[in-house]
Amino acid sequence: MRLESLFSSTDSSRSYIIDNSTTTWREAQSFCRQYHTDLISVRNQTDNQLIHNIINDTEASVWIGLFSDEWEWEWSDNNDSAFRNWRSGQPNKIGDSEDCTEVRMNDQGQWNDAPCSDSNTFVCHEDELILIHKNRSWTEAVRYCRENHVDLVSVDSEKIQRWVKAAVHEASTAEVWLGLRHSCSVGIWFWVNGEIACYQNWAPGNETAVDDCEREVRSGAVQSGGDHLWISLPESKQLNFICTRKDK
Missing domain, CATH: 3.10.100.10 (Mannose-Binding Protein A, subunit A)
Structure with missing residues (x-):
């Protein structure tokens, strides 16, 4: 036993x-x-x-x-x-x-x-989170996480933000994709787990994307250094990313 x-x-x-x-x-x-x-x-x-x-x-x-x-x-x-x-x-x-x-x-x-x-x-x-040392677009990162783990990480609490901070220090890119995306049609940021982004940790000026809606869709990433704040980036940018390994 x-x-x-x-x-x-x-x-x-x-x-x-x-x-x-x-x-x-x-x-x-x-x-x-x-x-x-x-x-x-x-x-x-x-x-x-x-x-x-x-x-x-x-x-x-x-x-x-x-x-x-x-x-x-x-x-x-x-x-x-x-x-x-x-x-x-x-x-x-x-x-x-x-x-x-x-x-x-x-x-x-x-x-x-x-x-x-x-x-x-x-x-x-x-580990509930895993940093993937591959450079992928946001959409490619979502696909990779869902095929190999569970999903891109949804940082819906300060606790998960601490976990992300611990994971990203070994990243090879200055930013790391999160499971965060902006909807131009309703003007909100939402997580891949379906939740609206209530808990937030944005770098100044990054949480709004009104001026970007005529261009490429924006997605959310976290700084791998500094204060580990969130950044709004074009979804085609190639970054490391964090997957969740377990469902909540």
């Missing part, structure tokens, strides 16, 4: 799922990908401390998503985080078979390379 515990972040769309059963690294990876998003990628000391704080067993070793392809270490979910918290002398790849990474609770959460065939508990992560 599997026993899972769920811990949510207040500042991002990421949740963490601890599975208290023990299994190999590959089986843990497969389980996380099937039922959640992937094995956890540890992006910084805050993430690492979170694992240390939420694991009750001080003698446990816990799989994370870092593995070795020969001598290159990479994350299972393709995260590009360079953060590492190895124990002194690690990784040492004894016998050239220690290709997976465990967090040891009795070593203050430091990491050890271990054979992937060992059995450990593990931590999955689950």
